[in-house]
Amino acid sequence: SVAAPAIAAEPTVQWRLTSSFPKSLDTIYGAGETLAKRVSDITEGKFQIKVYAAGEIVPGLQALDAVQQGTVQLCHTAGYYYVGKNKAFAFDAALPFGLTSRQQAAWMYFGGGMQLMRDFYREFNVINFPGGNTGAQMGGWFRKEVKSLADVKGLKMRIPGIGGEVWARLGAVPQTLAGGDIYPALEKGTIDAAEWVGPYDDEKLGFYKVAKHYYYPGFWEPGPQLSFLVNAAEWAKLPKHFQAAFEAAAAEANITMQAEYDAKNPLALAKLLQNQVKLLRYPTDLLKAGQTAAFAIYEEEAAKNPAFKKIYTEWKKFRSLEHAWFNLAETQLESFMYSNKVK
């Protein structure tokens, strides 16, 4: 018999992706795997991306640094994790009372946002691609009811980032706690409230057992976008058709991650409601004070941070146009459909 020829089926490109997320946040984490599988299928395994959970290579919040330094070729993360470096990172994810999921996609793909963010990321040696969205998040779990803005004074709430800054201006004392530390702190009363994501992820952590008041909306995250951040030098080395495969797969992960949350959250919400969870809308005076505080933060930041100002000036115009349009057909139809019950 004749020996089969030894054809080397070695992949020509092998990348490592570090995720900012643990596998337990399966919907967000899964966007990295969606990208990796699709790119491999398209290229017949010649372009392989191996996905690592937060902590396997570097901690979740060091994903950007790992890409910038070339430790890995890319990461899956949320821009607003890096507002400590520069508040302008938030435009790649979400800002309080900013853009919804669809508006963020419109801004990135057709509203000039992609170019602005790529200009910004360039100094970090990174090229960004939208890579998923959770949609508007819930407002979090409270041990006691918040009847008005006055009840916020002194409230210890787990909420990081610019959202935390907004709550601080309302009188709260924001806390930064990792996911696993929230439940015991809520249970003991070390904190009074905590925000996480939405019904699907919140239900798994069991917050409803120790804090029954589930508030909406999470006004600091109207449509938080996730991102794939790729090391610029590694990107430049890719053959053009691998770049094309990556871009298409990233866009697919962008829409399918949102769709997955949109399919899972309603089922989780129904389960939560079987556990005597009290659904409550934030009092209007709190929302108004929150929006005023958020917009003041943006103006103050723009006055002292040129990178923020450059993006903010365009983003603000875009937000204003989007909000005027979405207030018509989209929101009026939704408001009507969801409240008018037909047997």
Place this chain on the structure above:
Amino acid sequence: SVAAPAIAAEPTVQWRLTSSFPKSLDTIYGAGETLAKRVSDITEGKFQIKVYAAGEIVPGLQALDAVQQGTVQLCHTAGYYYVGKNKAFAFDAALPFGLTSRQQAAWMYFGGGMQLMRDFYREFNVINFPGGNTGAQMGGWFRKEVKSLADVKGLKMRIPGIGGEVWARLGAVPQTLAGGDIYPALEKGTIDAAEWVGPYDDEKLGFYKVAKHYYYPGFWEPGPQLSFLVNAAEWAKLPKHFQAAFEAAAAEANITMQAEYDAKNPLALAKLLQNQVKLLRYPTDLLKAGQTAAFAIYEEEAAKNPAFKKIYTEWKKFRSLEHAWFNLAETQLESFMYSNKVK
């Protein structure tokens, strides 16, 4: 000198896509070109799709038949164009008071909708892929104000499909007119009202010059999805990695077409408002009667059409869960943001 070797760079697969849309509907039509360009770039030109506008190969509303018969390999169309064959086609696009754009994507990708629709399309020798969405459409242009449901009686309105059936039950006389025939009919008063798409497409046709009342929301199209329909035998012949390239590119076209409308509609709306257009919300009694009529149509159809019933039973459960969830974080935040003005 040595002659360069004659390497045949022939594409191995060449497909023709017939669009149901004219090039003038550039955003919708463009989804076909997005797909074609991306597939070609990924495969280094080895899988080419040539896009033809409505009428170049077959008329726009015969796109499905052309794919079914193998005249072309695929089309870009809207399922609800074929409700004359079976009302169940509407689930692949939109039904009055049904799913929004995000809910439709959730249903298709993660809610069981894809499998249900593929089972349905199988008898037409077709495999379907979501291929764009316009988002909630506007409610159309009216020569006179509609102050309540009573004003609908005898109203001649250009509105096709199930939306037209709903309006008929409200007392209107639905008309079917092609895009180019609407303006003169509105101008002469042959019709009293006409719906088209949304600000971006409506503005180009100039309806505001002959009918100043611009109503919202287009309750019969909360999130109309476009589809790529591929001949099943042609699909089966594709190499797996070409199938993968196609699927990723179709998903990309699905999100980017929506994003493009979401970026363009606000600008067009602002232009329209400079032309003394009166923006009006449909009276609540009209919306309520419309929803009741729509739901009655679905129940009646389910009682006599097994294909419709099979999909409707699942779709209805899904819609109910989605509407309960979207009524919280998403819609409450949007309603607040769009109405609370901060200087």
